[in-house]
Amino acid sequence: MSATDCVSVRLKDAQKALEALRRSGVLANARPARLAEELHIPVLSFEMASEVLEGLSIASNPCSGSFEVYVRKPTKLSEVVPGLTGFVKLGSIVVFNYTKNLGLHTYLQAAEALRSMYSDLTSVFVKLGTTGELRLPELLLIYGDGNTVTKVRENGLEFLVDVKRTYFNVRLSGERARVANMVRDGELVLDMFSGVGPFAITIASRSKAFVFSVDLNPYASYLAAMNVRLNRKRLKGQVSIIRADSIRLPDFVKMRFDRIIMNNPTASLIFADAACRLSGSGSTIHVYTLGSSEGEAVSKVVNSFGASCNVEVVYHRKVLEYSPSKSIYVVDVIRRG
Ligand SMILES: C[S@@+](CC[C@H](N)C(=O)[O-])C[C@H]1O[C@@H](n2cnc3c(N)ncnc32)[C@H](O)[C@@H]1O
Structure with a gap:
């Protein structure tokens, strides 16, 4: 026991x-x-x-x-390596967030323990940080073949993810399902920062929506296109992949979207004016942003959008811890006028 x-x-x-x-x-x-x-x-x-x-x-x-433990294998990493709990498993790959006070030997010990916990494990990486506009991780390989592409199962769908060259956070699966459940048949949806397409594809799997999936990272757009193919039998709606800088979208996209997803927490608010120009009265915008409190996140969203269009906040909650002093919040707003 x-x-x-x-x-x-x-x-x-x-x-x-x-x-x-x-x-x-x-x-x-x-x-x-x-x-x-x-x-x-x-x-x-x-x-x-x-x-x-x-x-x-x-x-x-x-x-x-x-x-009752099934076989004599560790069930919790902290039982084998005290002090170490947080890791993310993406398909067959495990990624640890590096904590300075734990030396590298701790992670090597943890990788050894993970080998006996997961029979499908192919690589273990330590993430030293996330950098740049594309939000890409700096990874250190500590176990396995070093292949960075893996297949993640989420909400009944499959996603090819490159843990080094694209962004993907398994802890957002609940959020993707929440947003997808709100979409109605026939909606025109824009995912401004789509990565490998998890929001866009989850939406199209649940309703006959028309989803535009945009990302600046060409490799993320390539994998998003692969993921649309991979899940094509599960899709009711349509997903169009566009590789572009979302700040430029209003210059060449003349449509007004019913719903816009802005999941780029470190920079979403810079795109508030673009989102206003791409939406119309009654459109819903899901904004993911950083804040040191929920109240601060909501105020920042209201102020950023207020410079370009009127919005009403209809929902907000904390989504994830980001750092000791900051969290990621989602703020849903509806455009008024
Ligand atoms: C935090 S990730 C979110 C990815 C995805 N929505 C998900 O849930 O996995 C932010 C994404 O925004 C993209 N990005 C950053 N700047 C951009 C820009 N100016 N235009 C379009 N996409 C951008 C990055 O390449 C990255 O894939």
Whole structure:
């Protein structure tokens, strides 16, 4: 038996929850336990598990308990390497965020532990930072073949991701599902910073929308196009891939979009004027931005848009931690007039 974090779900949702958590690589290597009308599912991270389940509208609560370990393998990295918990698994690749107070030897030890936790592991990298307009990571290979392309499963879809040359955050899966669930058939949608296409493709998988997926990074646009092909049998709507600088879009795109997604938290607000020019009265704009508090994020969005168009804030929440002092917030606004 081993004490571990878990999420509790209602029995009627258990099968769907287990499949989603397994696909996302969040399941711990231990046997779930039934308690009354609930199943307690051991997981590697509450936060990631809740994001995955929230994206599928499955109600869950955090829990902890003792679970029977399937085989003699570590279930939590912190059991093997004290102090180290945070990592992201993208398909067969694991990426650690580098923390200065943990030496490189800690990560090498962790990579060794991960090998016995995941049979499909091909490479482990340490991320030293994220740089430049394209938000690309600086990666150090510490285990494996060093191939940076992998296939990530999310919300019932598959995405080819290059962990070195494109941006992809598995912790946004719930957010992508939330936005996609709001889109109605026939909507004209613009994803201004689409990366390899996860927002655009998730939307087109759930409604007959027309989605324009724009990114400055040509390799991200190439993978987005590959991802549209990869998921074509699951798509109801259409996705058009455009490689462009979104600041220039109003110069050559004369359409007015019903919905715009601005997921470039370090720079979204610079594009507020472009988003105003590409939207019309009643359009919804999902703005992702950095802030030291939710109130500050909302004010920054209102002020940035206010210089070019009238907007009403209809929803906001914290999405992710970004640094010790800053988080990423989503602020949904509707254009008025
Ligand atoms: C934080 S990532 C978001 C990617 C994607 N939306 C996702 O959820 O995975 C920001 C993206 O904005 C792109 N980008 C940065 N500047 C841009 C610009 N001026 N025009 C279009 N895309 C840009 C980057 O290449 C990157 O893919």
